[in-house]
Amino acid sequence: MVATTYPEEILRIREPVRTHLDITSTVFELEKAGRDPVVVFETVEGHSMPVVTNTTGNRRLLAACLGVEAADLPTAFRERCQRYLPCEVVDTAPWQEVTLEGDDVDLTRLPIPIHFSVDGAPYITAGQLVARDPVTGVDTTGFHRLMLKGKNRLGVSLHSRRRMWEFHRRAEERGESLPVAITLGVHPLHYMGSMVYAYPPNVRKFEIIGGLFGAPYRLARCGNTGIEVPAGAEIVIEGEILPGVHEPEGPFGEFTGYASYRSTQNVFVAHRIRMRRDAMFHSVASGMAKDHILVSCVTREGEILNTLRRNLPNVLAVHVPHTTCGAFMAFVKMKKTAQGEPQQAIMAALGTEFYTKYVIVVDEDVDIFDMNDVMWAVATRVRAEQDIVMMPGCKGAILDPTSDPQTFTLTKMGIDATRPVGKDFAERLTISDEQRARVRGILASAGVPT
Ligand SMILES: Cc1cc2nc3c(=O)[nH]c(=O)nc-3n(C[C@H](O)[C@H](O)[C@H](O)COP(=O)(O)O)c2cc1C
Incomplete structure (x- = not known):
């Protein structure tokens, strides 16, 4: 499917590579350059079998496997x-x-x-x-x-x-x-x-x-x-x-x-x-490569969403960023209708997946796929003494360096970064779509690409 429908997302490398470090570090270099193609190494020194890697490092391709756009994955x-x-x-x-x-x-x-x-x-x-x-x-x-x-x-x-x-x-x-x-x-x-x-x-x-x-x-x-x-x-x-x-x-x-x-x-x-x-030898690029983490992100998003929607139909979306090691952190976006709902969401999300140790709940105006927007909500909507809950002694991931070396337990944390219901709160600055279109036109006339 990749070769025919997304030819730009497959990279064939004919130059000889070594099994020592070359394969995974190529994926990291491509990621740094903003590229996540499937990579086929056709000539691997000392071996006749080609190596294929980074088959799961790209949200768009994972979404295509289910026949949907990345946002709907x-x-x-x-x-x-x-x-x-x-x-x-x-x-x-x-x-x-x-x-x-x-x-x-x-x-x-x-x-x-x-x-x-x-x-x-x-x-x-x-x-x-x-x-x-x-x-x-x-x-x-x-x-x-x-x-x-x-x-x-x-x-x-x-x-x-x-x-x-x-x-x-x-x-x-x-x-x-x-x-x-x-x-x-x-x-x-x-x-x-x-x-x-x-x-x-x-x-x-x-x-x-x-x-x-x-x-x-x-x-x-x-x-x-x-x-x-x-x-x-x-x-x-x-x-x-x-x-x-x-x-x-x-x-x-x-x-x-x-x-x-x-x-x-x-x-x-x-x-x-x-x-x-x-046969081709398939290898997943390891460390924090998206190839290693993205599958965990997408599946945690789906499963946490499944749990939350059972009791909280006003949960709109869940995002698990790969930059926070996949399952360790989850963002929940909800249209809050009553105080205490973010706390329900935090408990349910943490209870769905024991790898998840931090959950941040935000309002519907926050883009949970944009880490900056989530951090803005934390910076401006959280009062630490009432909005942060901690649960010590929970089962954590063995590989989490903060988990206890004997019991592998750790402290989980939920952050309610939503505005209070029924009270006035500061009004967020916005620029309308109409105004954005207008200035894009002005910039285009001035020869400035946007
Ligand atoms: C790329 C990748 C590598 C993984 N490596 C390991 C591993 O080395 N050991 C492990 O216990 N789980 C690992 N996991 C997680 C397990 O595959 C996952 O928890 C799986 O559901 C376990 O299957 P099981 O229920 O049959 O044990 C990895 C997950 C991914 C996405």
């Missing part, structure tokens, strides 16, 4: 992620073309990048891990960073402590390993669907992804246990996460903008590698 996502569609299981998939097993299993043959100079080893960042709940059999899919440790060994961190972490804990309780398939090279809608957290326990994430596509998601079986993975994937690595085994994993340049030394330190052993004959 959170609402479209919020609606579509609640339509669960049964999957279709097919017998053949392109990733069955090549199978490497036994001594041929060699992960070092993949062009796995080192993203930052601090990284402890090459890291697979686009790996979607698929596994079944050992108790219920319902499967899940989600990103988990994978550190190259040897031909068939990867370090894995399950620090988000969601389903994969819980499935592994349940398997470990039985003294068993957790069969896992790592899929590489799937559609951005898969990435978005994999980040949905609030859904019934009997629903499969693949059914949510089907809802996003508006068609049953096509899966094919792999591994000894018949785990179902996307038929369209480029590469599938079959294996298991070992029980009771912990090895050093990290450091890794994380979405927080810091080198992360925190990890659950699990170990994945690969048994088979399967791939398309012409």
Whole structure:
């Protein structure tokens, strides 16, 4: 779709690049220049497989995946992620073309990048891990960073402590390993669907992804246990996460903008590698690259909006900026009708997503996609002694450097930056659209572009 509909959003680089630092730092340079194209590195030194990166670093392209404009993305996502569609299981998939097993299993043959100079080893960042709940059999899919440790060994961190972490804990309780398939090279809608957290326990994430596509998601079986993975994937690595085994994993340049030394330190052993004959290696640019964070922003916007709209129909929009590490901060825009509504919104938003630690609620005249406008509202509408609430001792993200190093708890904060209801408040300065059009005309006549 990108190549045909948005040819300006795909960049093919033929010049040789190294897996050491070149791939992710190219994405950062492009971001600095205000560009977020999908980047294909056709010639990677020492490897025959091309590398594709930055498939999710662009709001416009993510919106196009759902067939909407960027401004409508959170609402479209919020609606579509609640339509669960049964999957279709097919017998053949392109990733069955090549199978490497036994001594041929060699992960070092993949062009796995080192993203930052601090990284402890090459890291697979686009790996979607698929596994079944050992108790219920319902499967899940989600990103988990994978550190190259040897031909068939990867370090894995399950620090988000969601389903994969819980499935592994349940398997470990039985003294068993957790069969896992790592899929590489799937559609951005898969990435978005994999980040949905609030859904019934009997629903499969693949059914949510089907809802996003508006068609049953096509899966094919792999591994000894018949785990179902996307038929369209480029590469599938079959294996298991070992029980009771912990090895050093990290450091890794994380979405927080810091080198992360925190990890659950699990170990994945690969048994088979399967791939398309012409497979491309997909890598997510790490650190604070939009490629790493934007999917989390969009999905948090949709899910927080879903929660808030249930009780507060006057909530107009939610924005989760990528510059505040994605899930850590959320802005809520509402047409306030009664005192106390922002506080309800703050509690509900913080309760929806434990990664979110700061919520700022603003009035309908504030542009929540403009950080300056939100900061203006905080500067002029907040009386700290009454408008800021703090909740200490909450479960936070392990990777948040402010979370307690033992318990990973932290203090959450809500800021009500709305005007009081039923009282006079200072009148905001505005310039009408008509007046703006008039002066744009004057400037145009004076040869000044606007
Ligand atoms: C690009 C990206 C990388 C991520 N890396 C990790 C990771 O290394 N470990 C982790 O636990 N969660 C990571 N996450 C978050 C999980 O993928 C997310 O919480 C997912 O829903 C977990 O799936 P699960 O419910 O199957 O555990 C990442 C998210 C994104 C968008």
